[in-house]
Amino acid sequence: MARDGIHGRFDLARAAFALSAEFRAPGRGITAVFGPSGGGKTTLLRCIAGLERAAGAFALDDETWQDDAAGVFVAPHRRAIGYVFQEANLFPHLSVRGNIEYGWRRVPATARRVPLDQTIELLGLEGLLARYPERLSGGERQRVAIARALVTSPRLLLMDEPLSALDREAKAGLMPYLERLHETLAIPVLYVSHALDEVTRLADYLLVLREGKIQAHGPMADMLVNLQFSIAPADEAGAIVDAVVAGHEDRYELTALEFGGGRLTVAQRLYPLGRRVRLRIHARDVSIALSRAADTSILNILPARVAQIADAGPAQWLVRLETGDPQMPTALLSRITRRSGEALGLRPGLAVYAQIKSVALVG
């Protein structure tokens, strides 16, 4: 039977903690393993790498790395993984170049698909090659660690909170590199994080891990608008929308973005036409009207349908709206008062207009 993507199941009992997780994820793009600290995210990654021995099984496409039933356990150094640790773990006795080439040399020349020089350039490390790790900043260390893992041409890249040891500025500096990786490389990534903003910026797919168990999983955009299982705190609730740059309105310094649900106008970004961007639209910034208001300052008004309504506290509703093609809708969230909702007579299926007060470009 041909199998696609990531399949795993691990059971591990420790004194203070138990992991019991069965999961699937697509074999491409970035899958975030998200959840509170101490929920087993790092342990799960270590089991996938074979650094930790749990009972269970793991396979990526047609490649099995562990299958206890068949007595298969591939040693970590024989798995085509790249692992970026929380604390870089660079070799202090080797220069940046030595670190990057360490794994690269150990991969047969015919299996090297990720080019050394381009990766060094992609991560902006050309000027640092002769330095030793102790003379690098935290952000630089993580970039070296990422390059070092990438040039082994892994079939799966495991990243364990690569940003968590960094300060805000270094985080912001590293983020564009991670996004570039996403665009340039076809290597699937499992990205562990407890930071919702990182996850909404980067991830395509989400596994929610709490107390050692997978509590929910699904495409990132769907997970954010799931009213049964909210991953964000109430006032952070919102949707993400992947759009492309469709035009510029130079006179007003605005940029038009297009997605399945229509067009959105945002403050100008000098991006080329056709470039993919990710937008985050908070529920608190979306209001609902029954007719298209002509006399409003709000630029972004989209026709939508009410899909689902849930209580968000005693006085408020969280409403999931769907825009665009009903077969492949793009969802938005709106937070309104219960009083407004009842006054408008909102119910699933009702045609409305979503008035979007603010849109944030996150990637």
Add this chain to the structure above:
Amino acid sequence: MEWPALWLTLRLAGITALLLLLLGTPLAWWLARTRFRFKSVVEAVVALPLVLPPTVLGFYLLLVLAPSGAIGRLWQGLGGDPLVFSFSGLVIGSVIYSLPFAVQPLQAAFATLSRGCMEAAATLRAAPLDRFLSVAAPLARPGFLTAAVLGFAHTLGEFGVVLMIGGNIPGRTRVISIAVYDQVETLQYRDAHLLSAAVLTLSFVLLLAVYTLNRRHRHGT
């Protein structure tokens, strides 16, 4: 000057230091990583030569290395020459006598090795022996240097064990410490001075080299 004694001593110390590294490294690696229940027992046995009077150690060695002893009989059964009062016997005695001086610095160096670096090497396709040679060994370099030099220098100063299992046979078992003792006994103070000064200088230079190099390793790259 007692050139044969000096040469014999250096040869003995050199071979001993080499064997100590060969045997001490796996032992220290195991001690640094094992969760074996009786690890402390092994550690205590390794440390015994630190506290035992050399004559006591020498006495037991004499018993097991003698032609009638366990090791002596086995050795001679395999076609070896008698071990007691021979250079080979001295090498065996010296290795045991100096074992803690090699194992302890190595064990300490291995115990402080970053687990993260070893795991990173594993995820970068390095097999276990490769990981040891390319990551653990370079990072534990000060430990190796200390082990080699202490093993060497400590063997230079060996007296009681040699006296018990080697005696005083010129060119075979007469090492510097025995020679100096002998010279003082026979009131040849000038020769004793010369030899003692040579050993003192050599030991000091060796130790100075270790401390300087290890200091550089810590502060350099």
